[in-house]
Amino acid sequence: MAISSPGVGSGLDVNNIISQLVALERKPIQQLQSQKTIAQTRLSQWGQIKSALSTLQDAANALRSPSLWNSRTASVSGAGVTATASAGTTAGSFTVSVTQLASEQKLSTNATYGTGALGWSGKLSITKGEWSGGSFTPGSAPTVDVTIAAGDKLSDIASKINAAGAGVTATVVNTGSGLRLAIRSNTTGEANGFSIRAYDSSNNEITNGTGLGGLTYATGITNGMNGSLATDAQLSIDGVAVSSASNTVNAVPGITLTLTGTNTTPAVVTVDNDTKAIRGAIETFQKAYNDLNTLLRNATRADTTGKGDNGPLVGDQTAQTIQRALRNVVGATGPGGLAFSRLSDIGLQVARDGSLTLNATKLDAALSNLSDLRTFFDDTSAGIATQVRDITSRLTAFDGAVETRRNGLQKTLARQDESIARLENRVARTEAMLRAQYTRLDSTLAGLNGLSTYVSQQLAQWNKQG
Incomplete structure (x- = not known):
């Protein structure tokens, strides 16, 4: 075995x-x-x-x-404005007085409605443009038509307006006693207002504010909506009047001002090296x-x-070899003819272990001479x-x-x-x-x-x- x-x-x-x-x-x-x-x-x-x-x-x-x-850095002393500065902007300061902010047009229906189908059929025609003294001047954008069906609820109409790309946004607001339709323009500025006209299924304009006419705001008809018109921002920079369709203002080269409110005392904007x-x-x-x-x-x-x-x-x-080479370069002399020649002159001093320590006082002094430091x-x-x-x-x-x-x-x-x-x-x-x-x-x-x-x-x- x-x-x-x-x-x-x-x-x-x-x-x-x-x-x-x-x-x-x-x-x-x-x-x-x-x-x-x-x-x-x-x-x-x-x-x-x-x-x-x-x-x-x-x-x-x-x-x-x-x-x-x-x-560059921009700092603001005062209220009503914030500021940023682009690279290379000239250093200096100026005052900003804000008397009016730019706003968008805002409307809401006078009447309130229920949650069910409204029984309206026809269309709403929305035109972008500018209001002045109660009259409306259409802008360059084409009028946008929104088709309304008899079975549409107020929320359906809002959705159709939003999907139409007319430059406005519609929202249904529950007031507690009924629903209202609120519409606002998507951009601020007087030139970015809008008018709304209503037409029945036979394409006849509804001018008396009834039915679909309750969603209108235009000249020459009984408006079914009311609210506030769009405004331009009004400000002055060092006493020079400036008007802007936006609350973001680029009136000073390299400076972006963001208006946050009106002010009674001019804000001071200072631009300096960063x-x-x-x-x-x-x-x-x-x-x-x-x-x-x-x-x-x-x-x-x-x-x-x-x-x-x-x-x-x-x-x-x-x-x-790398150690020696690096220690040599941080101890080396820089370009001639400057206010400082070595890193130690601007506050970066070589310690016994080869590391760099920072002398804040020397660095502050060097930062006051950016031309030489650069x-x-x-x-x-x-x-x-x-x-x-x-x-x-x-x-x-x-x-x-x-x-x-x-x-x-x-x-x-x-x-x-x-x-x-x-x-x-x-x-x-x-x-x-x-x-x-x-x-x-x-x-x-x-x-x-x-x-x-x-x-x-x-x-x-x-x-x-x-």
Whole structure:
């Protein structure tokens, strides 16, 4: 009978023996896996460094952007208006007096109606235009007809008006004692008013305000609706009268005024350089540099305690070169002939650990001289932001130092994977060979043990007979 379990025939712990022998064979694999883990950690570290370099590059580019240095802010002292300023707008101030806001035409029916079908058939003709002194002048837009059926309820009529694209919006309002139809123009301004005429199913105009005529508002008829007409905004800017169909006014180049109400005391609008945005860009640059500096410092740290707590890139010449290059550029001199020549002159001082600290007082002083500050950062050859952009661009380029190191590590990982796969195959073959050998040994020893037992039994029998 064949032996089915290793060691049964020999009495040896074959599985344990084979496991130990295979474990010895796997030692090189374990070493490679350990090396692979180190390489993966380094590759991840270089990925983080590349990302941090890109962030610093973006921050440097932001300090070179014309839109940053041309940015303006508008502040308002007083009521009735808010303001925004476009980039490049001339700095200065002016007053704004608001006597009337722009409004849309609003109408509602004089009569109230029930919730059921109204029994009217015909059409409503809605025309956009301008009211003046009780007379209406049609605008350039064509008249829009809305067909009304006898089975329509007031809500159906409102839906049809809204779907017609006539430039007005209809709403049904429940007053508690009945329904009224309210209609308003979609845009403000005197030129954006509207008239409504009603016609019966024979196309005869209804002029007495009855039936479908209860939804009319036009000259020469009995109106079934009343309300307020559209108005233009009336204001003055530094005493100059301005009329606007909208409450958003662009009468001053680069300035958008939003009228919020009338005022009795003129509001003062002041336009100035947006130093808050510039300060924010400088602080973003500081943070991006400090994050990268911390990342590189931790990655290249050498343990001095003897515990082996080194950074993943300790001794890496490329990482150390990047550290030195970046520290050199933040300590470099900017363009000549300016009120400041180094980052420390505008309040960004290099600390002992290589990070940048901010002196708010110095930065405030620098922000009062935007012309020099802009040149200090964005000069095309010697600007500090230009220098940082150039070095980060070189480092993160396809053939730059960072990508070279990443590509090298990726190739190392690929080779290690190939080596591990080959060794795994060899270990599998070795284990199979050992199991075959021990199976044969088991069979041989089992046979010998059987023979030994037989001989012992025969000898014992002979001794009894003697």
